[in-house]
Amino acid sequence: MITEAVEALLDEPSISVVNLLGRISSIDEFHDHNCIKVVCDRSGNALYFSRAPIGGGLQGAAIGKQVCVISFRRDFLLEYASMAVAPLELGESIDMLRILEHGHQVRMIPTQHSSHAVDTPEDLKRVAELMADLGDAY
Numbered sequence: 001m002i003t004e005a006v007e008a009l010l011d012e013p014s015i016s017v018v019n020l021l022g023r024i025s026s027i028d029e030f031h032d033h034n035c036i037k038v039v040c041d042r043s044g045n046a047l048y049f050s051r052a053p054i055g056g057g058l059q060g061a062a063i064g065k066q067v068c069v070i071s072f073r074r075d076f077l078l079e080y081a082s083m084a085v086a087p088l089e090l091g092e093s094i095d096m097l098r099i100l101e102h103g104h105q106v107r108m109i110p111t112q113h114s115s116h117a118v119d120t121p122e123d124l125k126r127v128a129e130l131m132a133d134l135g136d137a138y
Contacts, residue, residue, distance in 0.1 A: 001113050005071040008109050016076035017099060019046070020067035021108040022115065029065070034119040036066040036094055038108060046106040049094045064108070066096065067115050076104075 001020060008018045021038060029035050030053050039047045039055045040063075048054065055063040072080065086101035088094075099106050116127050 001067070001069045001111060001115070002071075004109055004111050004113075005069045008107055009071055009073060012107075015107045016073050016104060017080070018071045018107050018109055019096060020069045020111045020113075021064040022067040022111055022113075024063070024065050025114075034117060034123065036068075037063065038066050039063050040108050044108050044110075046096065046100065046108050048100070049092065049096050051092055051094070064110070066094075067111060067113075068117070069111075069115075070096075 005018045005020055008015055019038075021040065021044075024030050024035065024037070030037070033051045036049055036051060037054050038049045041047050049066060080099060083098055083102050086098050088101050089097040096106050116123065116130060118124050118127055
């Protein structure tokens with residue numbers, strides 16, 4: 001996943017920040033407040049991030065979930081750190097919205113890898129179960 005996030009920066013010098021785009025696996029995940037949904041434009045740039053269900057029912061729309069494997073160019077990371085927190089970022093509690101609100105792009109790179117965020121005690125239990133299911137595989 002790290003390779004996927006970094007390769008885009010290496011391949012396209014105009015990209016400043018990359019975030020991975022995962023598949024939403026169920027209607028429950030689509031409605032889960034802790035799953036950050038993202039809608040992308042035709043070039044793969046994020047149009048909007050939300051904790052609420054967005055873009056539902058749009059045929060062919062590039063909708064997925066933020067995987068949070070994020071790579072920045074060094075200079076842009078320094079710029080990002082100095083950007084003022086923006087209203088949409090505060091309202092949604094999604095830091096990537098700061099970048100969009102300040103007029104920059106976030107390139108979303110589709111990934112086939114799955115990941116599970118740990119935001120709640122239920123998430124921790126689920127990830128512990130998934131890790132136990134792996135057994136000695138790793």
